[in-house]
Amino acid sequence: MATPFPFSAIVGQEEMKQAILIAAVDPQVGGVLVFGDRGTGKSTAVRALAGLLPKMRAVAGCRYGCDPEASALCDDCAKLGRSLRSTLLPVPVVDLPLGATEDRVVGALDLERALAQGVKAFEPGLLARAHRGFLYIDEVNLLEDHLVDLLIDVAASGENVVEREGLSVRHPARFVLVGSGNPEEGELRPQLLDRFGLSVEVKTPQELGARVEVVKRRDAFEREPAAFVERWRKDDERLRRRLVKARAALGAVDVDDAAHEQAARLCIALGTDGLRGELTLIRAARALAALNGRARVGDAELRAVAPSALRHRLRRDPLDDSGSSLRVERAIDEVFGVLRAA
Known part of the structure; x- marks a missing residue:
């Protein structure tokens, strides 16, 4: 591999x-x-x-990697009942x-x-x-x-x-x-x-320093993969611990009514169809808050995830030839800016 x-x-x-x-x-x-x-x-x-x-912890020998703590199991694991042995995979x-x-x-x-x-x-x-x-x-x-x-x-x-x-x-x-x-x-x-x-x-980076650094790192990795991975091992381990901590904290992150109202205002301003975008926006903001070690979702998290959560859910406007990303950014400035001023 x-x-x-x-x-x-x-x-x-x-x-x-x-x-x-x-x-x-x-x-x-x-x-x-x-x-x-x-x-x-x-x-x-x-x-x-x-x-x-x-x-992840999985049922030992299961062809599907079933979670031993889950209620939904494959037929083979369901037949075993409570006698499930687990392993890390x-x-x-x-x-x-x-x-x-x-x-x-x-x-x-x-x-x-x-x-x-x-x-x-x-x-x-x-x-x-x-x-x-x-x-x-x-x-x-x-x-x-x-x-x-x-x-x-x-x-x-x-x-x-x-x-x-x-x-x-x-x-x-x-x-x-x-x-x-x-x-x-x-x-x-x-x-x-x-x-x-x-x-x-x-997009392809246009800043000179970034382009040079990308090429240098890729070249170093391809010449000596093991040495390059070892050089970045501690950084990846720190990020892995951050992921584990965020997963554990996710359920405790508070999303108050103010955050829900902000998300709804933004989706209304953009005219998104249905409520799936709004739900994704809240979930993504909560996960980002957990990653950043924050106890509640605020404007910063909603602003950070809004473009990726909403840009692909916009209706095409024949009177507006700007891209979806620009439309989301304009709506963010309008909604959050007006509310901050108020």
Whole structure:
């Protein structure tokens, strides 16, 4: 397995790193979509997350990595009842290739066992491997429609159901969906776009020092990966401890009525459809507060996460040719600025 680039060594792209960390603190935020120029560290950041995450407790021997404390278990774990042994496993970060077949994604009949033993057995797919972890799709805007439909169903239900070739299998499949792509190569289907909690725009850095530092670090990593990772190990460990602490504190972070009203005002000002954006905004702000060691959500957290939580939920305005990011920034200044002045 290739050595992942240290998360702490990524230069710039602060909004992208913030969104990924928020999703790691609270998976209910709903995943991260990273769109932007080629070669801006999109896939590097996602794969770096694999080396950053603390291990998770799972049922020993379970093919799906079931949580022994969870109420929703796979059929095999449910049969064991209370006699569940647990172990620590790395949090999965699974790649879903564009050319993957449906059988590889959802799972299928284990042909080897069927031919050798004459029994029908299920071979888990990528969705099973990604349970309780992250499912990463590079060039997600080029994903085939039938796989998009499949992902939408599973993301909504948290469960993968396979009924084919005489098999009837149902297993939990809850994962954080992370997608990346270049908008010049095509747009994402609205149904899938709506499933991403946060949307991030990344651009090629224009500041001379940042560009030089990116190239120097990447070159050093490719020449001596082990030495480079060791150089950044303490920084990644500090970030890992911060993640663990934030997860533990998440439930205690207070979101008072004032924060809810601010979020509602912002969504009303932008004319977002439905309440999913508002809910994501609150969840992301709470996770950011936990990451920053704060006991309550304030204007600072709401302002920091609003662009990534709302920019992909705006209706197209034929009378306003400004980009979605600029529209969100204008609304933030209008809502928060007016309220501060009052």
